[in-house]
Amino acid sequence: ESHPPPPLTVTDVTVRFAGLTALDSVSFTVEPGSVHAVIGPNGAGKSTCFNVLSGVYRATSGSVRLGRTELTGLAPHRVAALGIARTFQNLALPPHATVADSMLLGRHRLTRAGFLATGLRLPSAAREAREHRARVGEIAEFVGLAGDLDRPAGALPYGKQKLVELGRALCMEPTVLLLDEPVAGMTADERRRTAAVVAGVREGLGISIVLVEHDMGVVMRLADAVTVLDFGRRIAGGTPAQVQSDPAVVRAYLGE
């Protein structure tokens, strides 16, 4: 479990929508076990980039690779099956499910016994279900939801619901975690908590994280490397400190 994931390599990715180039030959590499932030003003192409990485959008040209595995053009479920988990900018939790059940959804791809064994109530399926619940408990502890496992996820405060999403993604045991604006809409307190959890994921689990985020404070605190987009182009890249003092970045944000 502790060997590092392969690098995630984005090479010359271009995405065109009718008449508009949302990403223009963008390249960057997410180093194993690092937090790589993708930032930029509104409309820069961050969500498009995220959607290409998760298989929701198909690149017009260019490639995305995890190690030597080509991800370009794979459907979202295939990308997920390769160990790339994502959260959603807007919540996508089943409204009445408990926190535990919402997180169990993330175990789906890891289920061996399968539907038939579960339906027949075979002992192997029961044991496996217990193991999954135990792991859900550990991850809930990790993200700070241990006390909320039996509550309906939809009844929790917004910040906690976002943590359920994060927990569900972690339940997939991913090698790469894609986070789309994980602190958007949160209170200052929830932001701090979420940032601490993400830092814990990075340190404790050795997962690579791609962080698409508008909150510069969070980015500066969490990221090892930053890619800056503006009007679909990569205008800067480097450490948070390098990027922060880059004149092109300052101009892009001032022009917002």
Ligand code: ADP
């Ligand atoms: P960001 O997340 O950085 O705010 P987006 O990636 O959402 O930026 O958008 C980049 C550009 O691509 C914007 O001009 C946006 O309107 C356009 N865009 C994004 N998704 C689509 C789509 N599905 N169809 C057409 N245009 C899109």
Ligand code: MG
């Ligand atoms: Mg966006």
